[in-house]
Amino acid sequence: MEAHIQVRNLNAFYGKTQSLKDINIEIPRRQITVIMGPSGCGKTTLLKTFNRFLELVDDTKITGEVLVDGRNIYDRDVDVTEVRKCIGLLAQRPYPLPMSIYENVAYGMHIHRMKNSRDEYRKAVRHYLEVTGLYEEVKHRLMTPATSLSIGQQQRLCLARGLAVEPEIILGDEPTSALDPISSQHIERLLLDLKQDYTIVVVTHTLRQAKRLADYVIYMYMGEVLESGPAREVFNNPRHERTRAYLEGQI
Amino acid sequence: MRKRWQRRHIVEGIMKGLMLASFAVVAGSLGLILWIVVSRGLPALTWDMVSQTPKGGFYLGKEGGILNAIIGSLYLAGGGTLLALVFSLPIALYLETYLGDWRWGQYVRLALDVLWGIPSIVYGAFGFTLMLAVGMRASLLGGIFVLTLLELPIMTRAMDEVIRRMPAELEQAALALGSNRLEVATRVVTRQMLPGIVTAILLAFGRGIGDAASVLFTAGFTDRIPKSLLDPAASLPLAVFFQLGMPYPEVQQRAYASALVLTIIVLAISLGSRWISGRLSKYVLK
Numbered sequence: 001m002e003a004h005i006q007v008r009n010l011n012a013f014y015g016k017t018q019s020l021k022d023i024n025i026e027i028p029r030r031q032i033t034v035i036m037g038p039s040g041c042g043k044t045t046l047l048k049t050f051n052r053f054l055e056l057v058d059d060t061k062i063t064g065e066v067l068v069d070g071r072n073i074y075d076r077d078v079d080v081t082e083v084r085k086c087i088g089l090l091a092q093r094p095y096p097l098p099m100s101i102y103e104n105v106a107y108g109m110h111i112h113r114m115k116n117s118r119d120e121y122r123k124a125v126r127h128y129l130e131v132t133g134l135y136e137e138v139k140h141r142l143m144t145p146a147t148s149l150s151i152g153q154q155q156r157l158c159l160a161r162g163l164a165v166e167p168e169i170i171l172g173d174e175p176t177s178a179l180d181p182i183s184s185q186h187i188e189r190l191l192l193d194l195k196q197d198y199t200i201v202v203v204t205h206t207l208r209q210a211k212r213l214a215d216y217v218i219y220m221y222m223g224e225v226l227e228s229g230p231a232r233e234v235f236n237n238p239r240h241e242r243t244r245a246y247l248e249g250q251i
Numbered sequence: 252m253r254k255r256w257q258r259r260h261i262v263e264g265i266m267k268g269l270m271l272a273s274f275a276v277v278a279g280s281l282g283l284i285l286w287i288v289v290s291r292g293l294p295a296l297t298w299d300m301v302s303q304t305p306k307g308g309f310y311l312g313k314e315g316g317i318l319n320a321i322i323g324s325l326y327l328a329g330g331g332t333l334l335a336l337v338f339s340l341p342i343a344l345y346l347e348t349y350l351g352d353w354r355w356g357q358y359v360r361l362a363l364d365v366l367w368g369i370p371s372i373v374y375g376a377f378g379f380t381l382m383l384a385v386g387m388r389a390s391l392l393g394g395i396f397v398l399t400l401l402e403l404p405i406m407t408r409a410m411d412e413v414i415r416r417m418p419a420e421l422e423q424a425a426l427a428l429g430s431n432r433l434e435v436a437t438r439v440v441t442r443q444m445l446p447g448i449v450t451a452i453l454l455a456f457g458r459g460i461g462d463a464a465s466v467l468f469t470a471g472f473t474d475r476i477p478k479s480l481l482d483p484a485a486s487l488p489l490a491v492f493f494q495l496g497m498p499y500p501e502v503q504q505r506a507y508a509s510a511l512v513l514t515i516i517v518l519a520i521s522l523g524s525r526w527i528s529g530r531l532s533k534y535v536l537k
Contacts, residue, residue, distance in 0.1 A: 084429040093420070108429065
């Protein structure tokens with residue numbers, strides 16, 4: 001297994017409470033890693049350290065290292081916008097930008113000046129809408145407000161928008177929790193497709209979703225990583241008592 | 252089955268009646284004001300009134316119009332609003348993006364609220380003193396400057412409230428794509444806020460164009476249309492005031508006609524901005 005993200009001695013504090021305790025994990029390249037655990041265990045907090053979102057909250061402190069391709073993203077000379085360009089985020093609820101469908105996908109490419117002509121932008125927008133299976137549904141109304149889409153379509157639009165800035169890693173923070181079952185399935189299928197090209201890290205609180213998606217599993221409890229490893233091993237043979245209890249539905 | 256006339260139903264009925272009554276008072280006052288302005292002003296509102304400047308003896312009831320005041324008011328309020336916008340949008344964005352809810356942000360908001368509450372005659376006196384100090388005479392520029400001061404706190408606070416209602420997740424969505432703070436502010440926050448910002452501009456323009464006291468000393472009053480920023484400028488509220496003070500009924504009637512013109516301008520801008528902001532809010536996240 002080749003690690004894409006390596007987390008070393010990571011601690012995070014909200015004010016005086018410690019929300020992550022000495023985390024040491026490795027996240028494999030081009031696989032789906034699922035972070036699971038009971039609510040309040042620090043899953044989302046851990047995820048947010050990967051794209052430096054934790055620092056958006058006042059009064060947080062982080063120590064330790066998060067290495068992406070061997071480079072610590074918390075180094076002083078690292079440009080945070082580059083980190084976030086390289087690491088996309090799919091949030092719990094879709095928040096389309098207050099623009100048209102087309103502009104939502106083009107936005108990220110525009111700010112990073114990734115294309116040279118109008119035509120290149122148009123092609124790229126079409127490409128990412130196709131990747132997320134939206135193009136056929138929206139091709140006649142690309143200029144209409146993104147808010148006119150259904151929630152499920154909005155979430156796929158947010159995925160397309162994230163992919164358009166050409167990240168290598170996709171983070172998902174319970175990305176299907178606000179969606180109906182069919183839309184959730186759609187997103188899950190997309191994630192399974194995308195792992196050919198991207199490293200994917202998903203936080204979920206549904207065990208069944210974890211089992212459907214995971215190649216690699218991280219189990220967290222009270223801010224600590226109790227267990228991590230290939231999905232089959234963890235699901236079939238949990239080493240830790242608490243992981244077993246969680247998998248059997250006792251927590 | 253319980254009785255139909257329960258106590259809580261009666262209470263509800265009374266409260267509903269009270270709400271209806273207060274609505275009637277507000278709507279009635281508005282209607283009455285409009286009725287008086289229209290009924291007294293409309294007969295005197297001729298084409299000459301809005302197309303000519305005052306000729307000799309205008310204030311004694313002879314021919315002429317209030318074009319000087321119409322143009323003057325539009326220049327003054329337009330200039331003041333534009334200048335206020337140039338300052339207040341960056342202030343509001345800075346307040347939200349960088350100061351947030353820190354103590355300094357609260358101080359700035361408090362200062363703006365205090366400024367909002369200061370009577371406009373005080374702004375006028377302040378502006379006048381300042382102009383005296385630099386040796387400036389009553390002029391369009393002076394009036395615009397004071398109206399800018401008058402409108403700035405209204406516009407900034409109105410925008411600030413609009414920006415504060417912005418969902419934090421939307422900013423995060425833009426940040427997650429690798430935007431920097433400036434891009435979030437100019438490309439995302441502003442677009443989400445545009446309808447509210449248009450409303451804030453209108454609010455400020457409405458106060459600017461309707462204010463008499465602040466421009467009394469600073470812009471002065473003249474029968475001519477200002478040709479440069481250093482010429483004095485007339486304004487509609489002062490035109491109403493001066494004409495109403497004349498002892499001739501036909502001049503007083505023209506005061507109502509001037510008030511009608513002012514009302515129509517404000518109404519047109521209000522409806523226009525509603526239309527624009529309706530079109531802009533198409534993309535906005537609710």
